[in-house]
Amino acid sequence: MDKEVISLADDKNKEQAERERLSRRRFIKNSGYAVGGLAVGGVLGGVIPWDTDEKKTNPQTKNNKTTNFTHALMNFSQNEFKMVEAASERIFPKDENGPGAKELGVAYYIDHQLAGSYGLNARDYMQPPFFHGEKVQGYQGRLRRKEIFRIALKEMQNYSQKKYKKSFANLSAEEQDAILTDFAEDKVNLMTVSPSGFFDLLRSMTLEGVYSDPLYSGNKDMDGWRMRNFPGNQMSYSDIITGDFKEIPPKSLREHM
Amino acid sequence: MAKKMPKTDVVVVGVGWGGGIIASELTKQGLNVVGLERGQERHTEDYYMVHDELRYAVRYELMQDLSKETLSFRSNEKMRALPMRQYGSFLMGSGLGGAGVHWNGQTFRFLPYDFNIKSATIERYGKNKIPAGMTIQDWGITYDEIEPYYDKFEKMAGISGEENPLGGKRSDKYPTKPMKHSEQMKMFKKATENLKYHPYTVPSANLSEAYENPDGIKRSACQYCGFCERFGCEYGAKADPVVTVIPVANKTGKFDLRTHSWVRKVLHNGDKATGVLYTDVTTGEEIEQPADVVVLTSYVFNNARLLLNSKVGRPYDPSTGKGVIGKNYAYQVVKGAATGYFDDQKFNNFAGAGALGMVIDDFNGDNFDHSDLDFIHGGYLSLTQTGQRPIQNNPIPSDSPTWGKEFKQNSLKYINKTLSVGAMGASMPFQHHYLDLDPTYKDTFGDPIVRMTFDFEEQDRKLAKFTAKKASGILKEMGADKIDAMEELGPYNITTYQSTHNTGGVIMGADSETSAVNNYLQMWDMENLFVVGASAFPHNGGYNPTDTVGALAYRAAEGIMKYSKNGGMLA
Ligand SMILES: Cc1cc2nc3c(=O)[nH]c(=O)nc-3n(C[C@H](O)[C@H](O)[C@H](O)COP(=O)(O)OP(=O)(O)OC[C@H]3O[C@@H](n4cnc5c(N)ncnc54)[C@H](O)[C@@H]3O)c2cc1C
Ligand code: SF4
Numbered sequence: 024m025d026k027e028v029i030s031l032a033d034d035k036n037k038e039q040a041e042r043e044r045l046s047r048r049r050f051i052k053n054s055g056y057a058v059g060g061l062a063v064g065g066v067l068g069g070v071i072p073w074d075t076d077e078k079k080t081n082p083q084t085k086n087n088k089t090t091n092f093t094h095a096l097m098n099f100s101q102n103e104f105k106m107v108e109a110a111s112e113r114i115f116p117k118d119e120n121g122p123g124a125k126e127l128g129v130a131y132y133i134d135h136q137l138a139g140s141y142g143l144n145a146r147d148y149m150q151p152p153f154f155h156g157e158k159v160q161g162y163q164g165r166l167r168r169k170e171i172f173r174i175a176l177k178e179m180q181n182y183s184q185k186k187y188k189k190s191f192a193n194l195s196a197e198e199q200d201a202i203l204t205d206f207a208e209d210k211v212n213l214m215t216v217s218p219s220g221f222f223d224l225l226r227s228m229t230l231e232g233v234y235s236d237p238l239y240s241g242n243k244d245m246d247g248w249r250m251r252n253f254p255g256n257q258m259s260y261s262d263i264i265t266g267d268f269k270e271i272p273p274k275s276l277r278e279h280m
Numbered sequence: 281m282a283k284k285m286p287k288t289d290v291v292v293v294g295v296g297w298g299g300g301i302i303a304s305e306l307t308k309q310g311l312n313v314v315g316l317e318r319g320q321e322r323h324t325e326d327y328y329m330v331h332d333e334l335r336y337a338v339r340y341e342l343m344q345d346l347s348k349e350t351l352s353f354r355s356n357e358k359m360r361a362l363p364m365r366q367y368g369s370f371l372m373g374s375g376l377g378g379a380g381v382h383w384n385g386q387t388f389r390f391l392p393y394d395f396n397i398k399s400a401t402i403e404r405y406g407k408n409k410i411p412a413g414m415t416i417q418d419w420g421i422t423y424d425e426i427e428p429y430y431d432k433f434e435k436m437a438g439i440s441g442e443e444n445p446l447g448g449k450r451s452d453k454y455p456t457k458p459m460k461h462s463e464q465m466k467m468f469k470k471a472t473e474n475l476k477y478h479p480y481t482v483p484s485a486n487l488s489e490a491y492e493n494p495d496g497i498k499r500s501a502c503q504y505c506g507f508c509e510r511f512g513c514e515y516g517a518k519a520d521p522v523v524t525v526i527p528v529a530n531k532t533g534k535f536d537l538r539t540h541s542w543v544r545k546v547l548h549n550g551d552k553a554t555g556v557l558y559t560d561v562t563t564g565e566e567i568e569q570p571a572d573v574v575v576l577t578s579y580v581f582n583n584a585r586l587l588l589n590s591k592v593g594r595p596y597d598p599s600t601g602k603g604v605i606g607k608n609y610a611y612q613v614v615k616g617a618a619t620g621y622f623d624d625q626k627f628n629n630f631a632g633a634g635a636l637g638m639v640i641d642d643f644n645g646d647n648f649d650h651s652d653l654d655f656i657h658g659g660y661l662s663l664t665q666t667g668q669r670p671i672q673n674n675p676i677p678s679d680s681p682t683w684g685k686e687f688k689q690n691s692l693k694y695i696n697k698t699l700s701v702g703a704m705g706a707s708m709p710f711q712h713h714y715l716d717l718d719p720t721y722k723d724t725f726g727d728p729i730v731r732m733t734f735d736f737e738e739q740d741r742k743l744a745k746f747t748a749k750k751a752s753g754i755l756k757e758m759g760a761d762k763i764d765a766m767e768e769l770g771p772y773n774i775t776t777y778q779s780t781h782n783t784g785g786v787i788m789g790a791d792s793e794t795s796a797v798n799n800y801l802q803m804w805d806m807e808n809l810f811v812v813g814a815s816a817f818p819h820n821g822g823y824n825p826t827d828t829v830g831a832l833a834y835r836a837a838e839g840i841m842k843y844s845k846n847g848g849m850l851a
Pocket of ligand 2: 485486487501502503504505506507508509512513514515516517518632633634
């Protein structure tokens with residue numbers, strides 16, 4: 024399929040999705056649930072679909088597309104998820120080049136990774152004793168990535184409440200940037216985790232979620248790759264290796280099944 | 281009590297390039313070989329899902345599991361050594377084929393100068409050129425002596441290349457033609473020719489054309505798929521032990537390969553090795569494998585560690601410079617590089633092969649005059665096109681932010697408009713750089729891990745600055761609109777990837793006082809024990825190591841054959 028065909032199809036999908044989104048909104052309003060400025064807590068808050076991708080992909084109405092069942096949480100609470108979604112979007116924002124971390128599903132990617140072996144540092148050396156090391160010696164903590172996220176997100180929420188009296192996900196983009204910058208530059212005073220260490224982890228996982236094969240729940244529709252003309256998983260470049268730059272529509276590992 | 285297996289002629293510890301070559305050569309000539317490999321078995325079919333940057337390049341699927349074994353590191357003896365808890369600076373292989381499965385395949389010979397570095401330096405510049413504490417020595421073998429073994433390795437692997445105009449003399453040409461030349465490579469070639477340097481195509485173990493080797497192994501040509509370094513090759517195009525030497529050994533019926541077998545000690549009686557003790561990692565059972573000859577091919581770190589844990593050989597003492605096991609650990613200086621940004625050009629940076637590139641040797645070894653320079657040796661400068669995968673490659677000008685809107689824009693803009701010229705700087709040994717056993721940290725079986733004491737020296741800082749400047753000069757000639765080059769090398773840092781070109785620890789030489797093995801890689805202190813790998817390098821040259829590792833393995837195999845017939849010291 025060439026590029027134009029793809030983008031036409033995309034536009035169609037978008038129209039459809041927008042229609043569905045509106046009708047869902049109506050449903051929520053009509054059913055009388057308090058939305059808008061009011062905080063919706065507990066399970067109820069969770070079941071109300073906001074801007075998530077699920078509602079764009081209703082299996083009954085969608086042309087050929089099925090629900091992305093991987094867009095649910097294995098690790099984060101819904102609040103944590105919202106923070107990660109907001110923070111990763113600031114690291115890799117939507118712009119005229121294309122979608123940002125949020126649309127690409129990066130927060131789901133991070134959630135799923137933290138739930139698995141990476142989140143548990145399964146292949147890292149985690150034996151004691153633990154000592155504070157020099158920078159050149161690398162990470163020497165006893166916390167696993169999953170725990171670092173849990174603690175650091177809580178600290179980020181506290182910091183955000185302290186500084187702006189609002190939760191992180193509800194801050195303006197500028198305010199979120201300010202908080203992330205304070206973490207990145209170790210301007211926040213934390214006892215248990217390194218603020219910059221957390222930020223670096225968040226940044227690298229954001230890029231992973233943007234650019235890894237869509238099999239991991241990020242890089243939605245390979246749009247992360249498309250933005251930078253990365254063709255993903257191709258069998259051969261023998262024909263183009265000696266030639267000028269060539270744009271090639273991406274393929275995912277799915278095609279190997 | 282450990283279970284005892286029947287005695288074999290030869291036991292090989294670790295089955296990567298070193299172990300695979302020893303096994304194929306010896307079994308072809310009739311010896312019975314047991315190969316013990318701590319990791320799993322592997323086949324080409326395992327790589328049909330290999331174009332996955334996250335799983336293989338970022339999460340290190342094919343590399344050693346650090347939760348079971350790592351090493352500790354300190355910059356100097358005053359610092360507390362701490363374990364390398366996560367990967368960074370280098371990536372240790374594990375499983376059948378070792379790091380040979382996920383290497384790039386850049387297959388360089390060392391220069392004639394490397395083999396007699398000490399005498400050549402003194403002869404040309406005088407004794408004072410070698411700074412205090414720099415423990416370089418001649419290798420106990422000359423380039424001419426090692427040349428036939430290079431030739432053998434290159435023909436076995438089917439190396440694709442063209443002659444290095446400034447390299448040592450070759451007895452024969454490369455078995456396959458050079459790799460294709462991309463636009464980037466053509467630009468590098470033209471620029472370096474304009475500068476009166478001597479460019480040539482990087483010698484490559486990614487086959488440029490279909491090839492049958494002298495052992496009758498047939499392989500197909502490289503597809504330039506861009507998933508090569510850190511990945512296995514799904515075509516079998518990249519030479520690796522699993523598709524070259526191991527099948528040859530298997531075919532003889534004399535190779536008993538046991539994966540999941542973790543060797544913990546060399547057993548010995550008096551001055552003879554009697555076999556090895558290993559643990560079957562699937563059952564936890566301890567097993568003794570007696571053998572007439574023991575060959576360690578378990579990479580630099582474990583070669584040294586096994587000797588120290590087994591109390592074989594004389595441990596190195598950095599305060600006196602005496603002893604040999606652990607001596608002359610060396611590495612590489614690869615940060616002296618530059619990146620150019622091209623406003624009006626776009627390249628297929630996503631395509632490539634592990635060993636696709638152009639290179640010059642004008643500033644390597646002693647190919648240039650060092651009289652007015654305060655370092656010795658040098659390194660090659662190259663432009664390689666290994667396939668820029670998107671998670672790990674986000675080139676942005678040095679003054680631009682690393683996250684947010686501007687970061688995104690720059691990284692998208694420059695990804696296919698950026699070219700780098702890299703340097704593979706040689707690494708000289710120093711008296712206070714060495715390997716020994718860590719007093720605190722243990723592996724999964726409770727055996728001490730290796731402790732590395734290493735930092736960059738003045739020599740390295742000068743060399744890196746020098747190569748960075750030359751790299752910038754080449755990019756300028758190539759027409760880059762903006763160039764970022766390394767300015768200061770900084771301290772050695774174990775967290776950023778540099779190269780898996782660790783060397784030393786069980787070094788070779790002509791003198792049993794100052795080296796651990798002779799030029800057949802036979803231990804001076806234990807004649808039926810051979811230690812094969814880059815652990816034998818007394819220093820690290822300005823090249824990737826594996827051609828030299830392979831050549832020395834062929835040399836060792838010849839030595840083991842001789843030894844099994846006649847016994848005694850071979851050199
Ligand atoms: C990403 C990457 C890219 C590289 N690119 C290049 C390149 O382009 N050019 C080049 O020249 N070199 C390159 N190298 C280096 C190259 O891979 C090594 O030089 C080479 O593979 C070393 O071979 P070896 O047999 O000595 O060791 P290894 O390949 O490390 O094999 C050692 C084996 O021993 C096993 N082992 C270790 N300890 C034990 C034990 N106690 N019991 C049982 N088994 C054990 C290991 O599991 C392993 O399989 C690269 C390396 C990496 C990681
Ligand atoms: S680049 Fe070539 S040698 Fe490397 S993995 Fe791809 S096909 Fe194999």
